[in-house]
Amino acid sequence: MTTLKVEGMTCGHCEAAVRKALEAVPGVTRVVEVDRARNLAEVEGDADPAALVAAVKAEGYAASVA
Numbered sequence: 001m002t003t004l005k006v007e008g009m010t011c012g013h014c015e016a017a018v019r020k021a022l023e024a025v026p027g028v029t030r031v032v033e034v035d036r037a038r039n040l041a042e043v044e045g046d047a048d049p050a051a052l053v054a055a056v057k058a059e060g061y062a063a064s065v066a
Contacts, residue, residue, distance in 0.1 A: 007062040009036035
């Protein structure tokens with residue numbers, strides 16, 4: 001599982017946008033959690049962590065591998 005620190009999510013729409021972006025990354029089998037209160041996203045699969053970060057950043061949020 002890959003855990004990302006995601007900053008800038010303020011509402012449910014933000015969480016949904018991050019979830020959708022992560023689901024579109026090749027190698028993601030499941031987005032386990034996107035939690036704005038804890039500033040994190042957890043993803044299962046063999047996706048490249050850099051691609052996960054890039055997908056979240058493309059949605060306008062700061063992201064890094066936790």
